[in-house]
Amino acid sequence: MPKKIGRYTLKMTKKTNIEEFCSVVGKKEGDGPIGKHFDKIFEDSYLGQSSWEKAEAQLQLEAVQGVLKKANLDSSQINYIFAGDLLNQCISSTFGLMDLGIPFLGQYGACSTMAQTLAMAAIMVDSGAAQRCIAVTSSHFCSAERQFRFPLDYGGQRSPSAQWTATASGSLILSSENGKSHV
Secondary structure (H helix, E strand, C coil), X not given: CCEEXXXXXXXXXXXXXXXXXXXXXXXXXHCCCCHHHCCEEECCCCCCCCCHHHHHHHHHHHHHHHHHHHHCCCHXXXXXXXXXCCCHHHXXXXXXXXXXXXXXXXXXXXXXXXXXHHHHHHHHHHHCCCCEEEEEEEECHHHHHHHHCCCHHHCCCCCCCCCCCCCEEEEEXXXXXXXXXXX
């Protein structure tokens, strides 16, 4: 059971492990300096979908299916999935993962969403409430631009120093089993 230390800190008391991980990215990320380290790179920013929002949902599904395959598990062996994205009501997470049949706990922390999903999954495993959880998040440059910045449809010019949201999704399986590393 996690132990509370101080006002805001929890100390995990068991060895919670990252059993497996998977990362899927868009073309720009794949072409970058760490491109060879990603599990899957998509050349099509739509991922075969009809909108960028649906493409982001597909990114999450691909990351979760990828981590399950790498771990040689199926969705029935996962107790909970902690997932989030940048869009309203975690819509990409909800629609991307709903057919997996895994109890879903939506998270929103903007840039800290992966850290938040990882922390929540670790607490569930450490407490004994779950044997295995998945932590996953995603972002898609085009859907984030539409919601937060300058919709691409407007044709605005970006300054060379403008920030760029990644088109990517990452997932981890946390468990009480031996894995690649301890949390």
